[in-house]
Amino acid sequence: MALGRTWAVTLSGIGGQLVEVEADVGRGLPGVSIVGMGDGAVMQSRERMRAAVVNSGLSWPRGKVVLSLSPAALPKRGSGFDLALAIGALTASDELPAEGFEGTLLIGELALDGRVRPVRGVLPAVLAARDAGLRRAIVPAENLAEARLVGGIDTAGVESLAMLAAWSRGSGDLITEAPDPAAACTDDGMDLAEVHGQDDCRRAVEVAAAGGHALLLQGAPGTGKTMLARRLPGLLPDLGEREALEATAIHSVMGRLSDHDPLLRRPPFVAPHHTASAAALVGGGNNTAKPGAATLAHRGVLFLDECAEFSGRVLDSLRTPLEDGEVRIARRDGVSVFPARFQLVMAANDCPCGSPRPSECSCTPDARRRYGRSLTGPLRDRLDILSRTLPLGSGLFAVGEEEDTAVVRARVATARAAAAERWAACPGTAGARTNADVPGRVLRTVRGLDPRALRPLNRSLALGVLSPRGVDRCLRLAWTIADLDGAGAPGEAHVSEALVLRGEE
Numbered sequence: 001m002a003l004g005r006t007w008a009v010t011l012s013g014i015g016g017q018l019v020e021v022e023a024d025v026g027r028g029l030p031g032v033s034i035v036g037m038g039d040g041a042v043m044q045s046r047e048r049m050r051a052a053v054v055n056s057g058l059s060w061p062r063g064k065v066v067l068s069l070s071p072a073a074l075p076k077r078g079s080g081f082d083l084a085l086a087i088g089a090l091t092a093s094d095e096l097p098a099e100g101f102e103g104t105l106l107i108g109e110l111a112l113d114g115r116v117r118p119v120r121g122v123l124p125a126v127l128a129a130r131d132a133g134l135r136r137a138i139v140p141a142e143n144l145a146e147a148r149l150v151g152g153i154d155t156a157g158v159e160s161l162a163m164l165a166a167w168s169r170g171s172g173d174l175i176t177e178a179p180d181p182a183a184a185c186t187d188d189g190m191d192l193a194e195v196h197g198q199d200d201c202r203r204a205v206e207v208a209a210a211g212g213h214a215l216l217l218q219g220a221p222g223t224g225k226t227m228l229a230r231r232l233p234g235l236l237p238d239l240g241e242r243e244a245l246e247a248t249a250i251h252s253v254m255g256r257l258s259d260h261d262p263l264l265r266r267p268p269f270v271a272p273h274h275t276a277s278a279a280a281l282v283g284g285g286n287n288t289a290k291p292g293a294a295t296l297a298h299r300g301v302l303f304l305d306e307c308a309e310f311s312g313r314v315l316d317s318l319r320t321p322l323e324d325g326e327v328r329i330a331r332r333d334g335v336s337v338f339p340a341r342f343q344l345v346m347a348a349n350d351c352p353c354g355s356p357r358p359s360e361c362s363c364t365p366d367a368r369r370r371y372g373r374s375l376t377g378p379l380r381d382r383l384d385i386l387s388r389t390l391p392l393g394s395g396l397f398a399v400g401e402e403e404d405t406a407v408v409r410a411r412v413a414t415a416r417a418a419a420a421e422r423w424a425a426c427p428g429t430a431g432a433r434t435n436a437d438v439p440g441r442v443l444r445t446v447r448g449l450d451p452r453a454l455r456p457l458n459r460s461l462a463l464g465v466l467s468p469r470g471v472d473r474c475l476r477l478a479w480t481i482a483d484l485d486g487a488g489a490p491g492e493a494h495v496s497e498a499l500v501l502r503g504e505e
Contacts, residue, residue, distance in 0.1 A: 004092030007105050007134060008069075008084035009125035010076045013336045014253050014291060016121065016128030018105075020070045021081070023088030028064030034085070036069030038076045045079065048110045049086035056114035056162040061093035075288070080119040083108035083138070086161065100168040105129040105137040114161040118142040123245070123252040123262070126150040138164065138174065145178040146252060146262040149245065190231045193404040197392040198224050204387035204501055206408050209235035210415040211480030212434035213473075214322065214344040214382060216307075216375075219389030220356035225347035228389075229303050232345060233269045234405045235412050236301075243299045246339065250291060250298055268300035270342075274309035278317045282327050282340070289329035289336035294321050297342035307346040312374035318344065322382045325437075341437075346383070348375070356391045384436070384473045386503035415483035435479045440472030443479070446489075453478070453492045456499055474498045 004023040009016040019036075032046040053060045067085050069076050084106040091098040107125055108116040122143040129137050130153040137155045139147045144157035157175035158164045166172030195202060201217060205228050208215040215232075217225040239247060247264040251257050257264075272281060272293040279285060283292035294302055304310060321327050325341035351363040352371050363371070380386075416434060423429040423438055426446060432438045457474055460466040466474065477498035478490035487494070 004088045006084045006088040011121045016124040018132040022068040023092040024066045025061045025092045041079045051112040052110040052114045079109040082110040103135040120255040121253045124249045193402045212436035213384035215385045217347045221354040223389035270297040271303040294340040295338040302342040308348040435476045443475040
């Protein structure tokens with residue numbers, strides 16, 4: 001009787017958890033038994049790895065092979081266990097030396113001819129291995145660029161089981177070089193200068209970008225709502241190192257990374273169709289929850305075009321993520337928590353017919369009421385800015401009169417830097433990167449705030465125009481406007497503009 005041991009990782013949500021793979025080769029009828037709550041893909045690896053071993057010129061153990069995945073009570077999912085299971089069986093039968101695989105994470109799906117195919121979730125898997133103290137990670141060659149994003153652990157790529165076997169015997173090498181990531185590119189071909197005649201909306205988009213605020217654009221079709229929304233990501237700065245790894249890990253789990261440049265340096269932009277379900281928007285699924293569009297947009301922009309066409313229940317599912325920055329989904333196997341700190345941008349027409357002139361609208365009053373019913377009061381209260389696009393009477397063919405994206409981006413970067421410096425030195429704002437992330441109690445008690453600037457807010461609160469949540473959101477807007485103006489703290493003019501942007505005046 002012989003025993004082999006290797007390491008793998010199972011994905012839970014968008015994170016990874018280390019799994020110990022034990023292989024026992026003993027007497028008995030030839031066969032393979034896998035225990036430890038593996039899903040269908042794990043159980044089917046019995047046939048894949050046996051064929052891959054034989055077709056790679058190696059000998060499959062002749063006796064009874066038992067493969068155990070620990071912790072046994074943790075569900076194991078995916079085909080990424082193939083390589084760890086196969087190497088465990090081969091080391092247990094002394095076909096391969098076990099010394100080379102000590103402290104090594106093995107990830108990969110095996111083809112029947114022995115090739116190692118790429119899998120999803122390599123980045124969070126390597127992160128989990130590093131945090132658990134493993135010293136090396138061997139991944140499919142096509143995933144090596146992604147694995148090398150993780151520091152503090154040696155990474156290598158493998159193209160086939162035969163290559164891995166030769167390396168373990170000292171007669172071959174693994175792939176250790178991966179293409180260097182390309183330089184960050186902020187030019188997506190969408191320039192804000194292309195939007196003409198919507199000065200108020202351009203200002204609203206700039207404020208939203210500077211402070212990370214939720215934005216609703218409303219108006220007739222063809223007046224620039226979608227153009228403005230799609231140009232907002234170009235105003236945002238590049239992601240920081242930690243933010244980039246967070247976003248990249250999410251897209252890795254979802255299988256949406258580029259093979260050559262896996263690191264997400266720019267804020268993601270996610271725009272689901274208005275027929276999306278609640279599970280598609282915030283996550284869900286049977287038995288095991290999976291991330292949705294809100295998580296894919298983490299550290300970026302979630303754009304809901306034609307938001308009035310979304311189901312009211314679907315839109316209301318965003319209320320908690322907007323407040324907490326995460327999605328919590330309870331299922332049979334427990335509660336899954338997905339990060340969802342995104343910037344929400346919505347666009348809607350005024351009515352179903354979308355007439356640019358109210359006098360020509362053919363909708364009944366009841367149809368107009370039903371059209372906007374999906375945007376419930378609690379959701380509207382969580383939107384910081386409400387801006388209306390107007391029909392353009394002239395100036396469509398004007399050239400060079402509007403500020404381009406680069407100019408506005410510079411102002412946004414300066415405002416964001418001022419906010420980050422201020423809140424980094426303020427107690428109770430841990431993790432706050434923009435004004436939209438700052439708790440309301442901190443906003444109301446920060447030193448240097450002019451009491452006269454709060455008069456419009458107190459008046460609106462007393463009249464019932466603003467809720468307490470609305471007051472906090474107006475304060476966040478006022479701080480952002482002050483940062484764009486280079487002021488140390490918001491004054492009465494900044495608060496008044498915040499009320500206008502919020503649609504309360």
